[in-house]
Amino acid sequence: MEVVRPQLIHRWISVFVLLCLVSFEAQCFYLPGVAPQDFMKGDPLMVKVNKLTSTKTQLPYSYYSLPYCTPKQIVDSAENLGEVLRGDRIENSPFEFHMREPQMCNVVCRIVLNAKNAKELKEKIEDEYRVNMILDNLPLVMPIKRPDLDTTVYQHGFHVGLKGQYAGSKEEKHFIHNHLTFTVKFHKDPQTDAARVVGFEVKPFSVKHEYDGEWNGKNRLTTCDPHAKRTVTSSDSPQEVEDKKEIIFTYDVEFEESDIKWASRWDTYLLMADDQIHWFSIVNSLMIVLFLSGMVAMIMLRTLYRDISKYNQLETQEEAQEETGWKLVHGDVFRPPINSDLLCVYVGTGVQFFGMTVVTMTFAVLGFLSPSNRGGLMTAMLLLWAFMGVFAGYASARLYKMFKGSEWKKITLKTALMFPGVVFVLFFVLNALIWGEKSSGAVPFGTMFALVFLWFGIAVPLVFVGSYVGFKKPSIEDPVKTNKIPRQVPEQAWYMNPVFSILIGGILPFGAVFIELFFILTSIWLQQFYYIFGFLFIVLVILIVTCAEITIVLCYFQLCSEDYLWWWRSYLTSGSSALYLFLYAAFYFFTKLEITKPVSGMLYFGYMLIASYAFFVLTGTIGFYACFWFTRLIYSSVKID
Structure with missing residues (x-):
């Protein structure tokens, strides 16, 4: 009893600590809800701004890193781990919407560019940065007509501006999109008169606004007519980006009733790819599988069956010595390999990844990790990777014991630290590069601490738990005995060269x-x-x-x-x-x-x-x-x- 009691106390303490860690993670990695929200006429709609993105640089930036209009107080929204790692920076905006109440020529603010602001805007326009916004958890998109396909495709966000020639000038200039025409699509409930947001679209324009008299914030714009069907058109003179240039930001809001129901509102955003290509991919892959399955069936059912029958019918030792093939190496086939410890580590890590991948895919197929849940996929993968550490430790310890290993703590530590350590070093270096570019994609210190805590606070202890359980189990017995002296491997044909066969196998x-x-x-x-x-x-x-x-x-x-x-x-x-x-x-x-x-x-x-x-x-x-x-x-x- 004196020996068992400390072990039981230690186990109870471990369980308690683990429950505390899980509770901490559940709060640290909060996933936002996506429940439908009903709006009555006149209810305020919260428009939020997200990061600026570019496919040319892959470096996200905060919306307010550019000289855009700001609200009285900038408030950051709660973000989960996946959103932070993706570089999302969701903040409130100065745009004020009210359900089913159109607005025309709303002036947001007036700014005068300085040399620094103008340079930043030009750089973002050169790199084709896009502005991203969110309304009721729905991302802003810009509809683009495709005359060749007679369809409409949707571009995420809108470009900060454009670059081109104007008024016969041969020099290319930069123009900013300072007028936005928003279209909010809603689905109305005929019984309650409540409505749900099912679409959020925008058409950006660059217009050099003009007004009478000195600017006091209440001037009437002569370039934006609220009584016209369309307040601003692309034919208006664009707003150039230069030092000491005045820019007035304006927007319109239109509300459009839609037959699309709330549950189907993401379909428009997602149905952009051709399913036939995916089916072609599946058919192509299935053909490969059928070909390989045929070869495996031939080996297993014909060749192997014939070999086993022949080997089992040999009566004399002389006949056995004359045979060639896979039976001759039975005394060496289960001999532990060189660097067996490293193999155990990689196998355990692979089991951890396999478990994470299968469970993640299962949740994704069931719809729990849809794009409407921003950052949910990455958060789930990281959490599952940590919790699958128990299987990594178990698999590596079982294999290590089969190889007659005795230092299970050493192999467990390697399993817990080797792969994530390499990845963390690479990630840290890349994050330093992003931080050097002053991008919002740089992971903050708090999130970096959370990742380290996820690694050492959950993954490492669970690897030790799994390894302890795996090493306590009886060793896996080999089906045949291993000779004390290793057999010499005969010279191989060129096509059985290890490097060649390994490279062929990966194709x-x-x-x-x-x-x-x-x-x-x-x-x-x-x-x-x-x-x-x-x-x-x-x-x-x-x-x-x-x-x-x-x-x-x-x-x-x-x-x-x-x-x-x-x-x-x-x-x-x-x-x-x-x-x-x-x-x-x-x-x-x-x-x-x-x-x-x-x-x-x-x-x-x-x-x-x-x-x-x-x-x-x-x-x-x-x-x-x-x-x-x-x-x-x-x-x-x-x-x-």
């Missing part, structure tokens, strides 16, 4: 996902919504099957050539698909993106390196466990003296 898993990868990269770097999680879940299943099958096929060929060094090769075979992912990311950078600034390029390749590293760990672990199951299955099926 098919990458080929199964590369079309869907295009849409994912577009959503991340071209700032479009990605919502087709059903397709993505199917692609994930196809990826898992493809990684498993190609690794089993190549592992069988390797064993047949009497090469028993399969442990690391099974991991690297499917994991090499990450190399092709990174190469495709480089191809995407040079062909689809218009990034010119060195810092932006470093950010792109830095984040894609992190993504490729994670993909390597995920796919490598899938291939490893597929081979692990395959080798145990075939060697437990033959009679070995």
Whole structure:
């Protein structure tokens, strides 16, 4: 009893601390609700401003980093972890809307540019920055007619301004969009007369406002007629951006009744991609899977069955010695590999990522992580990664004990620190670059502390818990005995060279996902919504099957050539698909993106390196466990003296 009692107390303390941590995280990583809100006529509508974004620089900035009109007091909205990491900075705005009450030629403010303000505006216009706003959790979009397709597409936000020639001048000048015509679409309840916001659109204009007399804030603008059907048109003289130039910001608000119901209001924003391309991606991937499945079926049902039957029918030792193939290496096939500790660490980390990916995809398919919940996807991934640490510790400890390891605390510490440590260092360097550019995308100190706390406060303890449980379990027994003296591996054919077979093995898993990868990269770097999680879940299943099958096929060929060094090769075979992912990311950078600034390029390749590293760990672990199951299955099926 004297030994058990301290252990029980220690466990209860651990449980209590864990519950406190979970409670802290639940408040730290608050996810905003998306419940519908009813507005009566005349009710105020809260318009919020978000970050300024550009596909050319990938560096977000706060809305008020430019000389825009400010409210009396700037109030930051509560943001979850995912929003902060995305660079969102949601703040209140000086725009005042009232439900179903149109407004024309509302003057927000008048500013006079100085040299610094003019330079900042010109830089943002050059880099094609867009202004993002939010109304009732719905992002602002600008409708653009497509005459060739007879459809309307939606651009997120509106450009800060434009650059071009005016009035016959050969010199290009910068013009700011200082007049906004908002259209708020609403769905009305005929019984209660209440309405819900179902659309938020804008048409920006650049107009050099004129007025009579000295400016006192109440002047009537001669360039904006509130009684006209359209107060401002594109034919008006644009507002140039120059030092000491006066800019008057104005806006209109129009309300338009819509048949779209609140539950379907995001459909307009999301239905921008052609589903046929996604179906083509699925069919393409399925063809790869069917091809590999046919090969695996042939190996398992015909070749292996024939081999096992033949091996089991051998009567004399002389006959056994004359045989060649995978049975000859039975005494070495389960010999622990070189750097077995590192393999245990990577397998455990891969299990952690696999669990996070599957659970995240499940929640996303069920609709819990829709784009309407800003930052929800990233927040869920980080939290799930931390809580999946228990499976990482369990998997690494079980494999480590099978390799006859004894220092389980050492391997646990490596599992808890190695992968996240590498990622954190890369992330810290990239964040320093963003901070140097004074971008709102730089992670604040408080959020950085929360990430470190998530790592050391939740993930690391859970890795130790899982490792403790895994190491206490009985060791996994090998189906055959391992010889004391290792067998010499015969010289291999050129096509069985480890580097060649590993690189060949990564092509098919990458080929199964590369079309869907295009849409994912577009959503991340071209700032479009990605919502087709059903397709993505199917692609994930196809990826898992493809990684498993190609690794089993190549592992069988390797064993047949009497090469028993399969442990690391099974991991690297499917994991090499990450190399092709990174190469495709480089191809995407040079062909689809218009990034010119060195810092932006470093950010792109830095984040894609992190993504490729994670993909390597995920796919490598899938291939490893597929081979692990395959080798145990075939060697437990033959009679070995």
